[in-house]
Amino acid sequence: MIIIKKGLGLYVGVVLSGLLILFSFYYHDAKAIVIPQTNIDEVLSNDPDKGGVDRTVPKGLTDISDWFNIPTIDNNNSQILPAQSSTGGVNNKGDSDVIKLTSLGDSNKVGAVWSKRDQIDEDERNFINVKKRQTMSMWMFFGGAQRTGGAGTGDGMAFVLQNVNDNAFTTTKNGSAAGETIGVWGSPFDPVDLVPSVLANRAIAKSWALEFDTFQNIDNTYDSAFDINQDALNHIASGYPALASTYSNIGKAGLVLNHQNTITTIPTTKYPKNFLTDDRWHHVTLTWNPAAAGSTMASVVLNYDDKNLDGTTKIDPSTGKVNSKTMSIDTTNFDLNGNDKLYWGFTGSVGDTSENNLIVFESIPAIVEADASSQIIDESAGDHVLSDPTSDNANANVVHDGDNVSVNYDLNYLSGSQPWGDILAKINLPDQINYKNADITYTKKDGSTQTEDIGELAGMTTNEITHTLAQSLYKDNIVSANIKFEGTVTSNDKAKDSPVASAHAGFYGDNLQKDVMTTAFVIKQPVKISLTKESGNPTINIDQETKLQGSVAYSDGSTVEPSKIEVVAKVNDGDPIKIDMNTIATTNTFSLPVSKKLFSNLVEGLNKIEIYVYNKEDFNSSDPIYFDVTVTGSLQVKASQLSHFNSVQAMDNKQIISRSNDWSVDVEDSRNVGSEWYLFAEATPLTKGDDTWDGGLVYVNKNHEEKPLTNSKVNIDSGVKNEEGLQSTDVDKEWTANTGVLLRKNSYEEAGTYTSTITWTAQDSL
Helix, strand or coil: CCCCCCCCEEEEEEEECCEEEEEEEECCCCCCCCCCCCCHHHHCCCCCCECCECCCCCCCCCCHHHCEECCCCCCECCEEECCCEEECCEEECCCCCEEEEECCCCCCCEEEEEECCCCCCHHHCCCEECCCCEEEEEEEECCCCCCCCCCCCCCEEEEEEECCCCCCCCCCECCECCHHHCCCCCCCCCCCCCCHHHHHHHCCCCEEEEEEECCCCCCCECCECCCCCCCCCCEEEEECCCCHHHEECCCCCCCEECCEEEECCCCCCCCHHHCCCCCCEEEEEEEEECCCCCCCEEEEEEEECCECCCCCECCECCCCECCEEEEEEEHHHHCCCCCCEEEEEEEEECCCCCCCEEEEECECCCCCEEEEEEEEEEHHHCCEECCCCCCCCCCCCEEECCCEEEEEEEEEEEECCCCECCCEEEEECCCCEEEEEEEEEEEECCCCEEEEECHHHHHCCCCEEEEECCCCECCCCEEEEEEEEEEEECCCCCCCCEEECCCEEEEECCCEEEEEECCCEEEECCCCEEEEECCCCCEEECCCEEEEEEEEEECCCCCCCHHHEEEEEEECCCCCEEEEHHHCCCCCEEEEEEECCCCCCCCCEEEEEEEEEEECCCCCEECCEEEEEEEECCEEEEECCCCCECCCCCCCCCEEECECCCCCEEEEECCCCCCEEEEEEEECCCEECCEECCEEEEEECCCCCEEECECCCEEEEEEECCCCCCEEEEHHHHCCCCCEEEEEECCCCCCCCCECCEEEEEECCC
16 A cells, blocks of 8 residues: 655555555755747847847848738738847847747647748749759747756747748648647647647648658647658658648647658767757758759758857867758649749648747849869969868878968859849958958859959958949859968967868849858978079970979888879979979989970070979979070971972973872961061973983962072962961962962973972072
8 A cells, every 4th residue: 555645745655465564755846947939029139248148130141021921811920020129029139130920928729931932023033943943041039047948948940841822731620730830830720630640731841841840749648640651850851741641640640750860869969869949049040952854862961059149160070060951852742833933932820839049041042053172282282272181191291391372262144133242241361360461253154254353452451352243143144253372371389280170252242142161271390492403594496395303202212112202393483283203204304395386385585483392192393494495496397398390291382280199388387476477489401311401490470470489499388477476378378270389391391200300498588
């Protein structure tokens, strides 16, 4: 027998083998402490230190009402809160528009916001194009309490793609929906709603949803059983709301949601199990990747909590990557029927519990879809692009003290209806680089470029640059911008390796905002490679090849292995050409062949050639050596070695004999543009043994004026070089059957074969 009595004491009596044993325990009432959620005015206070919490409103877009619609549905709790405004009693002190989907304290409410897909002005239409890559990025807030990470919250938000309209919502009863529907899944009205097809018909049709669920619906009642198969307070999951297969009868009293792509923990958050309702803003990036040709399976990549409020990347330390999940989507469920555009937005619904569900948008892909990236290039190591080290390349992120490097930021416009304009670049440059030059190169659609100087570099004191790009990016004009900072690596500690942290840059336009991080790198103190010039400064003809010699050595006397060395050569500041040293050397001395064939920018006159080497394993490089190579241009004639005239009868008659088809006379000029040339021809007498032809070779010009060539130097043609490089003129191309070099016959000749030698001379003056 067990007896329990409430009060100041607890008495338990147990009858055992006929004996009464009495146990006495002291007892007092205990109450659970519930910390209230943060109110919305505090969340939007824009105070970087509000009670020890950064309440900065995330950087995002304004004028959101131009692109998103608050639908007309009963009990809609949604509002657009413009930047720096007070709306409906809510104070938004941030510089971004905030969408309030549902409010803390407002129970049994719903909310939604949809893209304006069908606006009259095509340039203002907001949609997801299923045939293109589309990037949607935003900040999301799900409520919660600072010190507990999610007490008494509900019910979350759902990101939804749908092909219905911009008033879509789950079917409600008397303007309210069960909190577990989050505004998109099918809504149960009564305990008898245990048929999956019933719920599927009430859900948003032609849709796919990604839920951010903050309430565990495990009551096993008809309107709170969706999460019986989930053991986490917070979870992210996806599914097709309007498919009956999305719901199951495994619950005793209510239908259960068949969650797909479930996420129940995020390691980068303060409360990994309460990663939504931790009273913090979380950045979300969703990337739509279209289906391959002939397929209906597209995908969405979700990166959750991938960025800090300051724009820096948030990395999972266990993987070294952002939190990411790829989800397949069957586009047949959208019932597109030839259409390629979807509505996108967010829905929500709350029951008895509530929370502040807030959104700040960063990108609208139909308006602007663009990429931003960064790379650091070690120009002293053959333009090596730094990257994270791997097991195959442990030195991928290594530079050496004194190396010349460039820090590059590349912005590329991909698609959209409007330019990406008024781009404010806020750049924190990597440390331990002495920056010398900074400019922006804009590239147009036709490939032409223009540059812009970044004048702020001159006054930079803390490696921070703020600069507004003078040009907008757009698909029909300027399609990309390369922002380049050049400098020399200067280590703060010459005694050891110096790590340099990744640095953040933000590019904030009026309709798109992007953040990038540079690659973290390590500065090493090099074992110096010396490169010594071993040959002189040659003079060659433009058609010749010369070899430039250099010897490589290490300052510590280590053996030089040519297979590990790359030789880099630049002619007249042209693009560098890399040559594996073991292809031009077997010892520490190489012989680099230089010719017009190998270096197309070799020109007549003086050529400056810069050569340096670097080790391909650790990217340590030498100082350059320089050669002056003088190139003389050439003017020459290339003619057939053997040519014929047509055969004739050996009769006593005067006549002009025409050429056969085996004549070829070309003038080849590799001198400077504007150089003149003159072609002369002189022939020996035409003979057969001791017999001499009566007449001989003649030249007939286009005016049919005849000049004898026998023992006489005659000007045949002339021209001016008007092209860079080698220019060839086909002289005989202009000759006709009655002009050019012909054969004059004055009398009867003995039958046989007669020969003559023509001397062709090309010169630069008469």
